[in-house]
Amino acid sequence: MTLLSKRLQAVYQMVDKDTRVADIGSDHAYLPVELITEQVANFAIAGEVAPGPMSRSKEDVEKFGLSEKISVRLGDGLAVIDPNDKIDTVVIAGMGGILIQKILSQATPEQLSHVETLVLQPNIGEPLVRHWLVDNDFEIIDEDIVAEDHHVYEIIKAQKVSQAKPLNAAQFLMGPILMQKKTPTFLAKWQHKLNSFQKAVENMKHAKKIDQNKIDLMNQDIKNIKETI
Numbered sequence: 001m002t003l004l005s006k007r008l009q010a011v012y013q014m015v016d017k018d019t020r021v022a023d024i025g026s027d028h029a030y031l032p033v034e035l036i037t038e039q040v041a042n043f044a045i046a047g048e049v050a051p052g053p054m055s056r057s058k059e060d061v062e063k064f065g066l067s068e069k070i071s072v073r074l075g076d077g078l079a080v081i082d083p084n085d086k087i088d089t090v091v092i093a094g095m096g097g098i099l100i101q102k103i104l105s106q107a108t109p110e111q112l113s114h115v116e117t118l119v120l121q122p123n124i125g126e127p128l129v130r131h132w133l134v135d136n137d138f139e140i141i142d143e144d145i146v147a148e149d150h151h152v153y154e155i156i157k158a159q160k161v162s163q164a165k166p167l168n169a170a171q172f173l174m175g176p177i178l179m180q181k182k183t184p185t186f187l188a189k190w191q192h193k194l195n196s197f198q199k200a201v202e203n204m205k206h207a208k209k210i211d212q213n214k215i216d217l218m219n220q221d222i223k224n225i226k227e228t229i
Helices: 006-014 030-037 051-063 097-106 126-135 169-174 176-181 184-205 212-228
Strands: 019-024 041-048 070-074 089-095 117-122 138-148 151-160
Touching: 006 030, 006 089, 006 117, 006 138, 006 151, 019 030, 030 041, 030 051, 030 070, 041 051, 051 070, 089 097, 097 117, 097 126, 117 126, 126 138, 126 151, 126 169, 138 176, 138 184, 151 184, 169 176, 169 212, 176 184, 184 212
Parallel strands: 019 041, 019 089, 041 070, 089 117
Antiparallel strands: 117 151, 138 151
């Protein structure tokens, strides 16, 4: 795992063996290179939205002699996928939850036709991603959380099902699997968030114009966090 950061190692661990993977926003194609080199994936697409990153990814793929197994493509989101690629796993890592949600929402049925598994790593806005998954019948089957360079990252793995189980407010916020695992990183993140939310509520109570609706929503989050950690 020489090329991968701690965050990308956690993403790598979520990819099943013998898959055909599209890595959207590939960043030097580090993940596809590792997946092919370690014989986890049989074929990979490294998708980039801008010519500069695409050129850098292409150089890296060629440097490792993997041009036949990794296709570097320029395109917006899942537009880099052709149904003939038979991509079964899509990875979107290192973006905000709003952007991940947008990329998935804009995908056509053809682009998603063979996709069975999504591995998503939002930098922020994780609940938005979980809402999209449930609304589009992807069941969350695994989650991980890692701290790297003063930031905490959540990784969400979901599988296509006929009907996804509903999640409650706490599960959307904190992650249904992460809530079960309760790792030290998870507990540290939510203790910190709890303190922040409590301070925010106190500040809002003393504002000139009190937004009671916002206070109520944050108090509900505080209750959910306290009950979990």
